[in-house]
Amino acid sequence: MNFTGRTIFIISADPAVAQECIDELAVFCGRYRTQVSSSIEQARERFLATRPAVMFLDESAIDPSRGGESLESAVASLIETAPVVVAAAPEKQGHLNFLITSGAVDFVTRTKHFLPIAAGMLDRRARIAERVAGLIPFPGEELSGDFGEILRHEVNNPLTGILGNTELLLAKRDCLPPGAVERLQTIAELAVRLRETVRRLSNAWDENHEPVRPA
Secondary structure, rough: OEOOOEEEEEOOOOOHHHHHHHHHHHOOOOOEEEEEEOOOHHHHHHHHHHHHEEEEHHHOOOOHHHHOOOHHHHHHOOOOOOOOOEEOOOOOOOOHHHHHHHOOEEEEEOOOOEEEHHHHHHHHHHHHHHHHHOOOOOOOOOOOOOOHHHHHHHHHHHHHHHHHHHHHOOOOHHHHHHHHHHHHHHHOOOOOHHHHHHHHHHHHHHHHHOOOOOO
């Protein structure tokens, strides 16, 4: 799987929304390549060839009534690949609070004129991904002073995906055997411990590698 800090995946079952999102991103002078998928499944197939810097997930691509996954489940799985900007009805924001507060997800209310806001969020996320990708050293190179940001970006997002999926499964604990619930709780506890370790390491790195400001 190739990574490019300039590829944005647009996941929407609404062609008009997808096109308007592309048009809004064009404001950034052709900085980004875009790939459009009408479903989560189609987007996942494309991950095999290209790993996106960030994804835009429009609520129109989610249809649990037809046996598809819920918005929470879809977002929790997508952030294992890249950060996600979600556009959905305002009442859906509460369902994603855990993932939003973790920093792996941005939310924009799907109302009139929401796409310029979403494009701005996508641009910010893509710039961060591009910067972090450039910071990852090749063997033998010195680590950059922004290594703390690499830790936060490259480790925290997958950990948040693990936690999000675990929480979704634990919400259905009544349907699970006791042994499975116990294992899921263990996974959640270990993921939280790892995330806290990453936070401490990245903060310690930042403190010890502060740029020297000119007098």
